[in-house]
Amino acid sequence: MSRTISGERFRERFDRFNEIGATERGGVNRPTxxxxxxxxxxxxxxxxxxxxxxxxxxxxxxxxxxxxxRNDDLPPVLLGSHVDSQYNGGRYDGVIGVLGGLEVVETLNAAGVETERPIEVVSWTNEEGVRFQPDMLGSGVFAGKFDLEFAYSLEDKEGNTFGEELERIGYRGEEPCEPRDLHCYLELHVEQGPTLEDRDLAVGVVEGVYGFVWFDAAFTGSADHAGPTPMHLRNDALVATGDVIESVRRIAGTGGDDLVGTVGSLDVDPNSINVIPERVEFTVDFRSYDDAVVDRAADRVREEIDHAASREGIEAEHEVIMRIDSQSFDDDVVEAVADAADALDADATRLVSGAGHDASYLNRVCPTGMVFVPSVGGVSHTEDEFTEWDDVVTGANVLLNAAVEKANERADGE
Amino acid sequence: MSRTISGERFRERFDRFNEIGATERGGVNRPTxxxxxxxxxxxxxxxxxxxxxxxxxxxxxxxxxxxxxRNDDLPPVLLGSHVDSQYNGGRYDGVIGVLGGLEVVETLNAAGVETERPIEVVSWTNEEGVRFQPDMLGSGVFAGKFDLEFAYSLEDKEGNTFGEELERIGYRGEEPCEPRDLHCYLELHVEQGPTLEDRDLAVGVVEGVYGFVWFDAAFTGSADHAGPTPMHLRNDALVATGDVIESVRRIAGTGGDDLVGTVGSLDVDPNSINVIPERVEFTVDFRSYDDAVVDRAADRVREEIDHAASREGIEAEHEVIMRIDSQSFDDDVVEAVADAADALDADATRLVSGAGHDASYLNRVCPTGMVFVPSVGGVSHTEDEFTEWDDVVTGANVLLNAAVEKANERADGE
Known part of the structure; x- marks a missing residue:
């Protein structure tokens, strides 16, 4: 039979926690x-x-x-997420995973339940990456993706280093930050996308995380006067970019079922109503659970960028600035999450995360899984971020039961 | 037989004049x-x-x-242009029309020639409109398009008013600025487009100025995460803008022989690599010598903007912020310019200006014409602006002979 957390206790903690850095419009401002x-x-x-x-x-x-x-020498089950926020971000992103882990502990404490393995709750440093880049830094160093010294040397816009700031707030600890033996890692998080809400579901059983590729690209044409320059003598960097925007949509529509493609950032120079755009710098983001699909999309957009430049008689540049492979979570952990959702009769589906999470790095260290709850309107990273509390509670119950199942696994796998 | 100016004297004046506000990269910085x-x-x-x-x-x-x-009571022939520049602008734009007018006078002085009518040379205030908008302000007030008090009240970015600044530099004169009886107005100017150079010609006989329409437009969609948001649940303001960029090119290609269309300015919000663009603000500029063509293009782009918004499920806004009718110059003045070019055996063609000029406003006051010389590479408004001096001289010779012909026209039209 499934155990359940206390939705009231969890809610009371959640509200008190979010008084810290609360913004007028109902969000929180707690950058790392x-x-x-x-x-x-x-x-x-x-x-x-x-x-x-x-x-x-x-x-x-x-x-x-x-x-x-009971057997304190066994590798623990780790539960967690992060409590740093975007600038004027939302109250749910990260917080429900950390306080959810704490709520699991409180529930076991209240019921006097002892588990075979230890359970640890973690709050990872700098998941958001708004003040210091890259994001997911604490879990990245833990997983051996980044060096500690690299992390310490990062600077914010004011020139403060990460190491100094960590020291200043008193959280430069002594425990080595490095991979260690963990039985598994479980993270409860908001979906940050519209799929669960769109399908009227409470819980997502996360099977993995999309791989992605990021491009910086640019076109350089000629900044001629928009009046006296006939159409056939133009070299318009924005017209070529328009072609690429359309290509990205077309590639996403035909390159694979789950492929998504986005031109998110675009800057025009000189950006004047009566001057033909000379230079446009823009980005392209492609994601899929299938890395071959990501690579094909990358190849296709490179061709499209070059072709758009040649059509317009201008110069093209494009560079891959990030390429992260997809992560498939551990079958047993995913199964434990799915079983917990089933046993709770939760409206759930299996899905893959389009956004990166600390769990993406933990997956390199130990068997990993995630539980998603809906983001209303698919909105995140803003003060409008919202999840129905009933759904948060359902997600925490799934976390609880999956965690207990994993924490009761004996060393011999029984 | 045609008269000719002194290319050397003109050049010497041109170079000395452009020492004022000269920039390191060979341009001038003389904002109004x-x-x-x-x-x-x-x-x-x-x-x-x-x-x-x-x-x-x-x-x-x-x-x-x-x-x-000789007959000083007759309305004069007016020659001129402007000597204000863009910020770090070119040395030719405006200057050759004012110093060209002075060179016409010097040539007549040197030859001891008296004309039937007076000849006046003018330098119009604030043609460029870079510090105080709107542009072509001096000729606009002269032509009755703008009120003097409106002009005095304009502010630059530092909050200085046009009236105070005019007073400060000692050029707030006493002569009423209002339309008066002029026999004709002639302006020598760089083309600011590539047509003359493209056709290897020295002189353009300008028959008029394009009409144009300017739009401010915007799309508002949803700023969702570029990863977890499936393509079918997106409301991407930049994808819709991409459609409009392509539409503007298509409308320009099919809406009329001389129609040109440009999206010159575009701003994306939040403009982040992994966020679907929520809002895009952009401009559209259409120009043609045929005002019906401009109006049809405006109607078509309005439809395209609305259609792109509906296709993407987002909101559209569009507003005409400027609509200026085309100007047809006076047949007799155009003929005088064409005759002068013929008599000089200049490589010339008739054309229409895609850019606005002081002559556009003067055309409302008196019979008006213009002489264009090539802009190498079609480039203007930058320090790279360049015209072969031989072409400047040819243009000034056309100005001289057209001016003399018009200045010798008697009151009875003989």
């Missing part, structure tokens, strides 16, 4: 290593300790809280 | 009512007086220099 982020961390540490968790801070500031298991 | 613009005006007044011209400054700062005719 800010004063508000420090206060959020302090609150978390206090609550972890109140719940009987043993708190450890690692060298990048990841905060761990540990609940012992 | 700046210190450099004041020094350019002072030099012009000095040279006008040295050439025996009677100088008058009007209320908007237009500078007139008058050479008497």
């Amino acid at each position: 290593l800010s004063e508000e982020n420090a206060r959020a961390r302090d609150t978390l540490v206090e609550w972890f300790e109140e719940a009987g968790l043993e708190v450890r801070i690692d060298e990048i500031g990841n905060v761990f809280g540990r609940r012992s298991g | 009512l700046s210190e450099e613009n004041a020094r350019a005006r002072d030099t012009l007044v000095e040279w006008f007086e040295e050439a025996g011209l009677e100088v008058r400054i009007d209320e908007i700062g237009n500078v007139f220099g008058r050479r008497s005719g």
